Amino acid sequence: MATPKKLTSRSTPIGGLLLFDLPVHADERGWFKENWNRRTMGALGLPDFGPVQNNISFNARRGTTRGFHAEPWDKYISVASGRIFGAWVDLRSGPGFGTVFFTEMSPGEAVFVPRGVGNAFQTLDDNTAYTYLVNDHWSAEAQAEYTFLNLADATAAVPWPIPLAEATMSAQDQQHPSMAGVAPMKPLRTMVLGANGQLGSALRKVFADLDTVDFFDRAGFDVTDSRFFDQADWRKYATVINAAAYTAVDAAETPEGRAAAWQVNAGAVSHLARTAVDHSLTLVHVSSDYVFDGTAEIHGEEEQPSPLGIYGQSKAAGDAAAAVAPKHYILRSSWVVGDGKNFVRTMAALAGRGAAPSVVDDQWGRLTFAEDIAAAIRHLLGTGAPYGTYNVSNDGPVQSWADIARDVYRLRGVDPGLVSPVSTEEYAKPGMSPRPRRSVLDLGRIKAAGFVPPEAQVRLKEYVQGLEP
Template sequence: MKFAQPLAVHQTNIPGLLVIDLPVHGDNRGWFKENWQREKMLALGVPDFGPVQNNISFNASAGTTRGIHAEPWDKFVSVASGRIFGAWVDLREGTSFGTVFTAELGPDQAVFVPRGVGNAFQSLQDGTAYTYLVNDHYSPEAQHLYTFLNLADETADIYWPIPLAEAELSEKDQKHPRLADVTPMPPLKTLVLGADGQLGRALRQQLGTAPNVEFAGREDLDLSMPDAYTGRNWRQYSTIINAAAFTDVDGAETPEGRRAAWQINVNAVTQLARIATEYRLTLVHVSSDYVFDGSSELHSETELVSPLGVYGQSKAAADAVVLSTPRHYILRTSWVVGDGKNFVRTMVGLARGGVAPAVVNDQYGRLTFTQDLAAGIQHLLSTGATYGIYNLTNDGDSRSWADIAKEIYGLLGQPRDSVTGVSTAEYFAGKCAAPRPQHSTLELGKIKSAGFYPQPASQRLAEYVRDEVSAWRVREALSEKRT
């Protein structure tokens, strides 16, 4: 055993498997060590894995061998007395599946074993004891989530200091499958809420059909109901993407709408933030330009919120709640366009119907197409970008709603001057309407510095209008065929 060595963390050839040198202080009375020191270890790269249970394994005689078990939680293992030989095999889905690492450990070292990495320990001395912290509570029902590998697997080819024929093994461990027959442990799950909305549909396209991604629309999971947050083993998730929201800006100004806006946009988000904090999940939350009053022509992520109406107030309140969670991405966006009811689709319909609309010309911003918003979310998650607030819209010049409407008409071969620009006050005269920010343009420097470059809004608009025209033609052809 080494005394007074500095605390150090060493990477291994298995991603996420760490060996930690522990400072041990000893004299003629024995020795003392800080077995788990969260602050110091986090600073050196050990994950903040949130242990909830401490177990001790005592091995009466040398040669006692246990494993190879891959559990559905993280472990921090250290020796209390004696010495052990440890063998770890990556049993997770991915390119590192089957990778092996071995080491001999005494009280002066520990190892962090990430979820899905199989571990086995062989005691090298009589009276060996080791302790391990885990970040989920053990239950017999969790056994079906384990992945096992045979200790004698020829592919892993582990050299056991005490040959297995001479070691003490359980009958169960001897019956575990060889590597070729092992089903890899899947990654932790991602839950997408609001999966039936415009952004939710784009996330379905972006994230595909991976078995570790769950999509929940309102019929699957109603965030207004208390039982929406129970009945799940949240420790089997890594991420919640909240694409659900109450977005009826004008309706939020009514008594019923106000309650609905706060229930979905604030109360539900508070529940999600509590879960994310407790279980150390990443919470992705979609926010809005309506958190600002629009007095600034360009809004950065650091600007103080100043919402004008109930909808904006509820979104600003949700942002404050999400900011309290350790692992969060807040995506502020504006003027969203996707597969659903939206401004562009409405203008296409009016143009095709020969309508000459009056459109607001004193509100300015950028369109956000959901395919780019979904891609930006995936980029932040896949690259492990720094947590925080990110503005994300499509790129290009700031334009008014009337400017965009004119461009749509032009793309459809209609006269651009069919669109008449009017002020916000003129457009909403005599109507019950929420206040709107005059300027909704969001600064995009931070998301670009994270390596994501949104496509120009003009390019996406042309593509969207083209696809809308194609869809109209298909529907017309089908209608004609039926008649």
């Protein structure tokens, strides 16, 4: 008995199209092969594509030729019996459109075909069985999204071993358009929820150059209403960015606020995570330093949540829910500044009036400008960084709120000495939520992923200079 070859993977000229050499164990009884293994093949580059349906195409006669069909899902294909000549054409919009690859396959080979790559094959033996796993369920609606190419297209110029004039083909396959008549398959889209908030506004700017991002405010998609989940066409999307959140930290301590905080920050995120699992979506969720009690000098991604107040508890619960989605990015931020009402705007307005505020000087952290959270999100998605939790604040020296207030006064040309430091206990008012004393986030992981946040002082100067006098 011959020694079976080793499991290996090979790239091809078509982006994402991977060939696998499969060990086939044969003896006098026949053969056995491990056709698909999520763990070992994943280590060789096979995406964790989440197959939900297994199909088999049985072909009785040598010369049976099928395709080119580019389907709106990923496929993992192998041969169960016989041999085929396989051909693939990139029919996705983009610079790779029209790229061709072909090879012969037997039970010892398999191929991963990304969404939008046209798949075709010709049987070289009688009684050939062609099997494939797909990561979406077939439906008439899904079939309407297929992209086709004629098997005899002169541009693709596939060297079919058996001339097409002698092959067995369906009438439908013979009527597909040539390359010039193909409408390329568009990429899957990104959905942004909470698009009118501080982060949502920043995301609109960061993704302004793309026409594949859909922005929804609460009227367009209310994350607390299951009807919006039921009505959404999730097949169009690859990614959901959740910028919707309940952020009224002190109001969360009231009976009404407590319910609202949990509904938006935990319940809605749980619904999004279930949806991401069901439709193989990437879920991007934004968290907060409030999930910590602030006793650590610096907070790493692996620190266990220990929230002090209702708001922090609801955010910690949302983080746990979001992490259930296999493909998730949780971005943990601190002291967020963006469009709309925030601490920096308040201090700038007070400076403009020459006011002398009392500002807490025993809570420590760094500002996070919404534009940099948005830029980090685009970076993680665009580079395919490992899934998981990333701390994202601006870089630079650790400061207290009083330090930042003085910087704002200075940038406004007002005496920073007007800002009086006060302790948390002295500043506390009835009904206030407890705050973490230290909100400093370790930025090592996001930097290792290739995104280096600008220093907070640089962003603060730009922000204050952009405010009206």
